[in-house]
Amino acid sequence: MNRYQDIREAAYKANMQLPKLGLVLFTFGNVSAADRAAGVFAIKPSGVPYDELTPDKMVIVDFDGNTVEGSLRPSSDTKTHAVLYKHWEKIGGIVHTHSTYATAWAQAQRDIPIFGTTHADHNTVDIPCAPPMDDKMIHGDYEYETGFQIMDYLKAKGMSYEEVEMVLVGNHAPFTWGKTADKAVYNSAVLEEVARMAYLTEQIRADAPRLKDSLIKKHYERKHGPHSYYGQ
Amino acid sequence: MNRYQDIREAAYKANMQLPKLGLVLFTFGNVSAADRAAGVFAIKPSGVPYDELTPDKMVIVDFDGNTVEGSLRPSSDTKTHAVLYKHWEKIGGIVHTHSTYATAWAQAQRDIPIFGTTHADHNTVDIPCAPPMDDKMIHGDYEYETGFQIMDYLKAKGMSYEEVEMVLVGNHAPFTWGKTADKAVYNSAVLEEVARMAYLTEQIRADAPRLKDSLIKKHYERKHGPHSYYGQ
């Protein structure tokens, strides 16, 4: 049995969730799953339709972005994944999609305001939207720099990647992550729904106020705090 | 056979309707079904995905919120259900979802205006949106207080829970109820569609007028009055 079989299976299953959850058109998305002990991750091959994927087709890549195993080319976003795995030591899965509502907010270059408890159940802050990269980064190693753009923006905002597991890249689209690939996929679906609800909220009331701090804290802590008890 | 088998089955079937009707993402919703004679209700266990539910997994809880039977933890919203069952003696089912359009109105903290006969077939009033709770209630027994927030707001508006079977909780999401769990699920689906139509109506005409009283009365009474004859 292949030594990376576990992450091949995990990445395969997580990738197959994206079309089921309505988060991708054609091949506009990818998921990776990391094996921290081996220092590698399995990622979707580039341009392969979801209905032709198999665990064997996943590409094994190290945290510097070098292909370790696999005959297909890894996703063009592989270097972004590699940078995040290398610097964020507690994540085990990453997802990138162009899901419709989250991407619209990214194109508008706006943070997604926290308007309700659906959002607060998952985050205590507005979903951050990193600004588009400067031209030097774009002309350089673009996908590699995308990883740094994400990390630097969270750092500048004083946010921990362990608490805020999602970001929009301005003019581009969302990235999410988590302890596992499944959790990262879950976060992508939650982000898309929160983005859709926030859009509708502003349409219904242009000056809708942000959620007040006491509710933000209550909802986040009942799900994530030391005394968490949440589940619907 | 389990003495609570009837409400286990009723709660199970009603919960399974939520994903079919497009009212929930993941586990963001719950339904309960009450046995008035026994003074208990069956409710969805916390955090269990819909495709893993069975009637046996439903948790039996009394109207003070104490678990009577079941090895799983009941939904985190259980105390809200318990309070409503305890004080509203004629209801037999309760539903809580974060359905997209109803939740957007809740986030906008607006009542849903009565714009047409689809709404009037089910309610004679704007769907009420209770204000977010004050900080004392939030810091206290939050889910228990949510039940009182709902009851107190309906009372303040002079509305009967037997006539108005749905409410938005500001910044949170909708709750619906009814004589049975099935009726409460039906009300959740109607509310979501009414919320969607009202949103679109205001987009098409910003100053759309409320439905006139004669039409409100006519539509509601042909369905719910002593001489009701409605059905499509």
Added chain:
Amino acid sequence: MNRYQDIREAAYKANMQLPKLGLVLFTFGNVSAADRAAGVFAIKPSGVPYDELTPDKMVIVDFDGNTVEGSLRPSSDTKTHAVLYKHWEKIGGIVHTHSTYATAWAQAQRDIPIFGTTHADHNTVDIPCAPPMDDKMIHGDYEYETGFQIMDYLKAKGMSYEEVEMVLVGNHAPFTWGKTADKAVYNSAVLEEVARMAYLTEQIRADAPRLKDSLIKKHYERKHGPHSYYGQ
């Protein structure tokens, strides 16, 4: 074999198209099919879910609204159907739904502007929205008067029911008709799509101009004129 078997089958099949085309929630719609020679029509029974319908359950009603055959109560909108069949001698099918976008325009009490060729392929005019009825009509024989409200409005606008096969009733919802029940269902689906496109068009450009006359005429005549040749 039942003497009305043909219209029972036609009404049954046409009713079953409504949920497939996404035009109804629960039982919020109904279709009828007429037998002109026998002077009757078959219509959906009141309040029966679509998945429990059978041809046998259709109710046979004459053009004055009297039930001729059937043990179930006919749709509460039956008198509206009867009035239209009685006065519009060339129609063979009628559909009433509360489809989302068409109903939102009805609630906004606005005609749907003709913005493009999708609309012009089916109508040369803005889709008319009849005003809400006056209180005398509402307090009288409501469903019967609804039929007259529709007929009187088309007449006042100088429109022929043979050319304009769809209308919105203000604050209520759409009605469509046609030579057959199938054609009336087709018209309901076209109306819903045209209503959705017109809504989006105004969102994208608030002052979007109506389609110019030469294009209206060209598109309508290539499909409906004496030298029609249209089909995609």
Added chain:
Amino acid sequence: MNRYQDIREAAYKANMQLPKLGLVLFTFGNVSAADRAAGVFAIKPSGVPYDELTPDKMVIVDFDGNTVEGSLRPSSDTKTHAVLYKHWEKIGGIVHTHSTYATAWAQAQRDIPIFGTTHADHNTVDIPCAPPMDDKMIHGDYEYETGFQIMDYLKAKGMSYEEVEMVLVGNHAPFTWGKTADKAVYNSAVLEEVARMAYLTEQIRADAPRLKDSLIKKHYERKHGPHSYYGQ
């Protein structure tokens, strides 16, 4: 075996993708596939529902619009296809739909602004919207002139049909093309998604800026340039 079997199959399969991708209601769309060596293309017959299509029913037409083989009438848009094949020598497939969001932009007579990388992965320019035709063209050979309207507008904008494989025809709907019928269908789905995202972007931020040149160039070239490496 029929000498045009290859393009019959290609056109059939591509046409069947349209309803699966949610791009057509009823028969509101058509795809053709060309055989450059034989100087003909296979196109959907007029008015035949998708679930009754077979490869045998495709109509074989030459680049002047004459039917070469087939007993059914070709799509009413056949002359538009013929003109484009005749003048654009490197395309092998054409698609016409009335997909909802792209058609709404066409009805608004607006180019679709390039707001993000989803768009830039496929085009470096705003999606062009050709103005409605003048009355002389409309009264003349309408479908034939539609082809010229498309070609003339791209030429006036200085765009190459090999780089920009999609256009909106003002007040009408989109046309897309490509080296194969499959690629043209892919372009139709991408256009619809880009149209939807651009609509939402402007709703979320009315003055959303266009994507900056460096990002446009980067994304397009990583997918289409001489050193392309793109795939998700």
